[in-house]
Amino acid sequence: MPLFPAPPHAEPIARNPVALSRRTVIASAIAGAGAAAGLAAQTGTAQAAAKAASPPGDVVGKITVGYQGWFACSGDGAPINGWWHWSQNWGQSPSPSNTAIVSWPDVRDYTHTYRTAYPALGNGQPAALFSSYDQQTVDTHFSWMQQFGIDTAALQRFNPNGGEGATRDDMAVKVRSSAEKYGRKFYVMYDATAWTNMQPEMKADWLAKMRALTASPAYARQNGKPVVGIWGFGFNEPNKTWSAAVCLDVVNWFKAQGCYVMGGVPTHWRRGIEDSRPGYMAVYEALDMLSPWMVGRIGDIAGADNFYANVNTPDQEYCDAHGIDYQPCVLPGDLQSGHRAHGDFMWRQFYNMCRIGVQGIYISMFDEYNEGNQIAKTAETAAQVPAGSGIRALDEDGTACSADYYLRLTGDGGRMLKGELALTPTRPTPPVTGGG
Known part of the structure; x- marks a missing residue:
């Protein structure tokens, strides 16, 4: 997600979030009609307000x-003509001293790769990377x-x-083609x-270029409407200083x-604190x-449970009460930091x-090798990582994992979301295909 090289989403993990009470709704039922003697009131509590109205669609x-x-x-062949997002200096080949990534992709499924200045992999093969600009890469994804x-x-669009x-314009066309295929x-x-x-230019970009994509049968729709995402409004960061009035105008315009x-919003949007600007x-x-x-924000199971109780649950209740669809992030964890x-x-x-x-559920992210939060196929062992680079492979904690493990795990998480798999705290997905 972040616009390289500045990592705008790397704010510190929130400490000691305030526990919030569950929202309750008083339900009253009046029996009878006409005579006062026939009126009787019943009151009770419910755990949440009515669910957000949207039925299942392409995002709900x-x-x-x-x-x-x-x-x-x-x-x-890309117009940018460089090592876009692979290296700090895009004009020079990626190397241990000129790198922008912390995870190494498994490139065995790509028909064409590009050799880098990294040392050879642990297995002796050249250290090569894929280009998103190749249609075959997008097709593979x-x-x-x-x-x-x-x-x-x-599709992220800065x-x-x-x-x-x-x-970026060309990438949108390539994504459309692969989604349709x-x-x-x-x-x-x-x-x-x-x-x-942003305010006038985002509108102009939609009208002049991006709106045309909605003609595709693959363009996501929800409630019969084309979906547009906007990430970054309300964040308490120096590169996101638009006023609330400007942000509201853009949302209402779309x-x-x-x-x-x-909307991709701050973690603490509901309380307007920490990473969220007030107002x-x-x-x-x-x-x-x-x-x-x-x-x-989180890097271990205890942190995930803390957010579940003190952030996600009251978030859901607030959204239910206000008719907003709630789509929290789920992340595989920063592989390089040992979170997974x-x-x-x-x-x-x-x-x-x-x-x-x-x-x-929004997975952060599919191909984020820059922050180590990718679910796309990743090097399984040191044999598939440049020798001496210090980049961790999927077996970094001693458990062997196949390159597609986090894709398989996401698939099972999706089945549980859809009710195709029973709700279970026990991970059903083996790290290695066929067992393990």
């Missing part, structure tokens, strides 16, 4: 993955989504008016980070265009779907969100 009741699609390589039951991809714009849904998710003139608007509640409540960011616990960390989040009764 579904698994959505954040899709960066932002990796390019020198010689791949969407074929994985099809294979593992991932419903929808939210400010397209600079030097990256032409490449593999029967997946996709939608445009604007990331407003560092977009100074709604007036007939769109269903999903943005009108913006949050204007959204059709609300998805609080979680990367950097061979899938137990991610499964605990799936379990917690499903027992709350969320309207959907």
